[in-house]
Amino acid sequence: MKNTFKYAFAALALTFSLTSCSSDDDSPAITGNGDLVLEFDQAYGGDDLIFGATQTANSEGEVLKISSMKYIVSNIVLTKADGTTYTYPKADSYFVVDEANEATHAITLEGIPAGNYTKVKFGIGVDQEQYNLGAAGQGNFLATADAAGMLWTWAAGYRFVAFEGTYTSPSIDTDSPFMVHTGKSGANYNYVEVTLDLPTNGLVRETISPVVHIIADLSKILDGTNKINLSENDGGAGAMIMGGDLLPLITQNMPGVFTVDHVHNEEGAHGH
Template structure:
């Protein structure tokens, strides 16, 4: 009888020890939350984006980039079992700007867990826009500061990509403007879903950093090629893509603009480089 009592006690202790060990390894406590950082590392065709520098694409056009600003929205984090955490919509609109090194998004109060997929939108969705100017005045004002709006009736610029370019057959350098946004003809808001190379371990007191690479080259030089030289104005002084079929191509190309480079786990966010 004494032996049985000791044996049962040992089993209970072992079970308790294993359970505690698993808790220590996973460190996920029901109801706890943590933060997540998204870091956007802007580049052009594998090179770091340095404003004022020149890059040549497969269209044989050389672009000197002076501006790259864009809107990230509607962030969703997904665990391996498919459980989704949708970041609160009213707080889920952000601006990334190469002009003033605004490259980081901080997401707060994310339920603790191991996240394997990141989803987000490029631009402002129609549901949000149709809420009206009053409901989004603070973000509208911020977007205006970063040249990411037209008038209220024409809405947001989702991506503002500008500079100058040269191309064979053209006389000297020309300006270019690529402004992706929705219009009365088309909804150019797009969404992407990216699988993380390693899970982002959200824990209380920790802030994993998801490092994304942004390739501005794919806007014009992606799956569908868009030549700036084919979009010159009548005066032949510059090219602008702000509507029509080419803007739809650019919006579709933009979904391939983002990739996940790596994930920093643990306490301590990624430092901007």
């Protein structure tokens, strides 16, 4: 009786072991392609951006009211957990994010190889290699940028960032306009790349489209590593920063503007 029980228990244990192995072996392989969404949410300090709202004073004692914010996102590269990278097709990798146009806030990247992604890298602006292809080499993006007000003239090039509004300061107590437009200026091209770690892996699958929620803290454009004083650059009709030595300093601030808040991996997620 004891031997019969012992053999029955052994058979049951073996069956459980085989079943467990079979279950593991049947796990779906990470194959095929899926989509990944980069969703850009503009903020100022710790607050959601509201056009015309009075913002907290920066380190220069200046208080901003923002009326417009646009920037070009380009050259997107995704890094997997194993360290390999996927570069989104260059011809399709240029986008305008416009705070006033909600349809531009979410960039859907299609046909991404399935995998577990840990980093995203992107440019702010249009790289010089692309610009050097000439107007005829820009594809549909030239018309897109022009329609969005992100092109000076072809000879002058693209606006990479267009940040506008009014401000007051300890020396200017009535609203004075400001305008910060970056792009190529003299010997400085002012294109910059941003690399962000994902707090949780983006699980691209045929049935899962991760949404990477990126916060753009606009306070850091002028109040980042480099402190830009608007009132010192106000000629009486406003602070119009569209060239000169300040643009490289603002460009150096741009990587600090962006952080990843969270990643959605739910099936069919569209993010928020």
